[in-house]
Amino acid sequence: MKSPFARRLAGAAFAACAMLALAAPGLALAQAQVPVGTGTAPDELAPPVKHQAPFFARRITGYLPARDGTQLRFSALLPKGKGPFPVIVNYSGYDPGSIGGAAYMDDNTAMSVNLDRALVQAGYAVVGVSARGTACSEGQFEFLSMRYGQDGRDAIEWIAIQPWANGAVGMANWSWAGMSQIATAAEQPPHLKAIAPGMVLGDARLDSWFIGGIPAPGFVDGWWGYLHSRWDAARHSAQAEGDQRCLAQIAQNLQTAEKNRVPSILIRHPVRDDYIEIRNMAARTHQIQVPVFSMEAFQDEAVIAREGYYQETLDPARLWFLQTNGAHDVYVSTRFRRQLIAFFDRFVKGRVNGFEATPHVQVWTEATLAGPAQGIFENLTPGVTLKSDVFPLQVTPRAFALDAGGKLVPDAPAGTGQDDYDYPLRGPAVQHEFTRDSWEALKPGWEKATLAYTTPALAEDFIGYGSGAADLWMAASGADADVQVTLTEVRPDGQEVYVQRGWLRLSDRAQDPARSTPLRPWPLDRPDSMAAMVPGEPALARIEIQKFAHVFRTGSRIRLWIDTPSQFGGNLFAPQSVPTRLTVLHDAAHPSRLMLGQAPASAVVGAIPASAPACGTVLHQPCRADPLAGNAITLGLPQPQGEK
Template sequence: MTRQTFNRALAAGTCGLLLALGAHAAQDVPGQEVSSAPTRTWQPFWGKRVTGYLKAADGAELRYSVLLPKGDGKFPVLLRYSGYDSGSIGGSAYLADDETFSVDLDKQLLEQGYAVMGVQARGTGCSQGTFDFLGPDYGKDGRAAVEFAAKQGWSNGNVGMFGWSWAGMSQLMTASERPSGLKAIAPGMAMGDARSDSWAPGGVPAPEFVTGWHWYLSQRWAAVKASAESEQDQRCLKQLAQNEVDVKKHALTYQIIRHPLRDEWSAQRSIRDRTHLIQVPVLSMQAWQDEAVMAREGYYHETINPEQLWLVQSNGPHDLYESRHYRKKLQAFFDHFVKGLDNGFDKLPHVEIWQETASSGARDDLHGLNEPAKPGWTITRERYPVAVTPLTFALGAKGSLVEGGKPSGEPDQYNYPVAGPDVNTYEVDNAWGEQKPGWKDGSLAYTSAPLTRDLVTYGPGSADLWLSTPLGPDMDVQVTLTQLLPDGQEVYVQRGWLRLSARALDTEKSTAVRPWLLDTPDSLLPLEPDEPVLGRVELRPFSHTFRAGSRLRIWIDAPGRTGGYGFDTYALAARSTLLHDAEHPSQLVLGELAGVKVPVPQPACDSLLKQPCRPDPLK
């Protein structure tokens, strides 16, 4: 489905149009341009396909589909569990490459002797039950699926789980239920705390992605329908029709309106609160500029036994899990922990930080972009968490950003709310958008002197800003971190957001480089007119190399569209003030990775995935 078709569908408000299209789309990317038709088709590459229904604990029947390797025997099983079209793998839509995830990855795993099983979440596709995104039953259903797979005649009893996004979250929830037979999981690009990671980053509501995601979900069920029609599966079609009606009663768009603040309902969907229960090995992948779930992941990794966690992190998009470079590690992980091969995987460094990941593939074909993607170079660390040294840049007079310096100068003012430029949106991906009207008076920029050394950063960052407004009681802040190259090009690095009324911190979880909001109704602190307050804006996790001669910059403005995210900004206009004097020490704090020798020169502009360049707007 093209971006243009998606946008026309949204404008027309016609869900049926999306259901009728059924063209290939990237996972979790509503409207992403891939091509007007699938770029690949497949012939069956498996020995046998088995479909049916398994019973959840409450009796609801969940649709599954299993692809078995060629030849006889019992096989280790790799399970993918989601609410998209996972219960229909191997059907006609799947063979037409109209599949949420990666047919090519499934084929690779089958050729290595794994059975690949897809399970459909309750209330989605043609599974029974009530749709409840990340609700309490989700992990319990996953446990039932794993234990079912372990007991089948075609299974040798050893089960792993794989996939990203919804299929990544399902692994974390399932593994926390500790099903028998589960040997390892490999989640990628997951939300560990849905509210803080996605629905309201920094307390700022972000409804655009959730709205687009529901359109995307309808399109993925169109693939389920296409396969069921070709197989004349009347049971599936009947249940699908019922689910299409019922899902409207439980749509995430409606739920977020009903639960605008953190409450018991949203707390139930904080996967991080249960990941400490996971006992199996975990191979996790994160993409720093992830346009769908962002990169925060609720910091669930810090709840897992570090001896059981392997982590791959990279700049790039949501579907980077498809990278063949990553697949080598994925397969070795499963070979060791699911097949039981003594291949030395357990001796590898536990953290692999890809630097300056790029792709030789065409950017209008998402498989073709992600599959050849690989890092320019790599940093490894023996264990997670990775130690960093906090590095402070003081905001100063005349838009200066002074490493290790002291705040100075008179306050600066800007018109609020003028949104910062769009970055990496579905309409114009891997790119900066145009500056918004009034941007020169509606934003502030602070720029460092040229660096005298290479600086390698890692982890979240914190923009500690003293702000005031003459009106109140609230305002939203966006901070954009960039790299300014010697040739005048500006490279996007990362963003963060904060609704100032949500600024109260959890002091036990906050660090110099990571503010952690309490984010509860009782902790809200409205602004008083012209009274400065300290708001710590969390820059989402990232790793970036700032080479000697380049400069750091932060932009401060109102939230602009980023990836799939459009924000519901607090709209009362005002002339806001940013202070940076001795009594109001505004600063940027980043985590520095010490002892890293940068082995390659600065990559060409626009070569890095999801890190676009633009000419310096201030030049």
């Protein structure tokens, strides 16, 4: 590993709920596992994994009962002092029931040892609980079933009455351990005081398994090998401890979990039926009554930034929301951690510390990895911060009309003409290389399989925020196709910066009128609402551009690419493969447009730096040379022989 991104991603990034699209079977990778060095040289290599010195005064392991008698493995790390202590719970199907064991002390764990250390040093007992049917816990594995939240409630209530616990319990961590929090809190356990979920699947289908209705099987295929690697870590700890019960249970779970292996579930349930709808946890999060500190990463390569929009179902007065550019594992950021512990001190310990004055919305943009850190992503540092004292941060919808000649015209009602492109040559992958932020090279013939629309140079800064929409009037020569749109910034220096993407299967284009807004398409996504395209007949395809925040500076141009779904991080799509000619119409009768939210300048904390960050420094927003530089390429049309 030679690049800066190698050291910050090694052993992390695609981990946790990150479903490793290109991982080899059984590849063992762990979140926040490999520490980075404390130096700042760009070519610094990651040091080897180091053994952690004990930071807890006492470790207690055992099994706690769910309501049906199933025994769930737990491990409690207690701080110094007499106790009893407030408790922070880490609950998932990875290896939390083995925290503090031999593998964990070698940094081989799904979550962050450094975060646990900080919590213990702050006076909290940290308790890990393994979900039923995973690692050392009894029961049948079933990902995100209703029982998952019920078991979480049972665990919280059992932990709260232990002699070393004072009855006040919070929950922390991200990915699967974030999903556990919203599932558990929706069950309203009386002793749960606060949760801090990060990077979750609020609606597993649209957030991961079928984004925009398009199958993304690479997501779950790689994850199954990662899950087994986490149970291998639990087995390593059990072997060191001579825990035969745990070893026997892991061996059994490796067999019985295959019944509900997630790839098999998606084969059995390719549309939103009752089984899949149970995995829509955002449909139940309105039942959450405790304070919530939510974190998400816009360019999350694992679970994307959609999260079922569960935050909008919560009491906004009891929600604090931090969003940032970057990767799945930036929850470990020490800048975030300081706020996290203050949040728990206020609502779990009950300490009056002024946390309520924290803005309800914080948005980090242009975040880089700057300065020393002990673990991956801990030194995440924003370049521009937005804030709002109320949720949500209000934006002004701005329309950009698609027009002839690849133009994207601000504030215009409609353009003229239409453009065609060949399907299904995949667009370029982004974040497809595990060791660095990346754009894939363009494929031969891409000029005929891609459309692009670009604004004139901006006369003033444009602060884009929130979800967006590509409202495209499309016609197809066949019955169905999948569409990918990519939002970028083209800088005056000729570099093109990745901002965000969106996806839609055209047969899943019917919209939910109760949930859709000008800035957020929301597919009905039910079998009875899906319909094939009528060849040659235009239909409106509203494509959700995932949430983002980005400063498009004066002199830059905003661009929208349209092509065939490829890969973003762990999300490797399986688009329809029938060759089709697709048409994007943009005339008065078919006003195709890009809709973006513009945040007010008053939301910016301080001043926006005049110069954009250097390419390659902003986490998960890679640059490339502008492929359209010089305007020598006419997209969607056959190219003259020899023209590039």
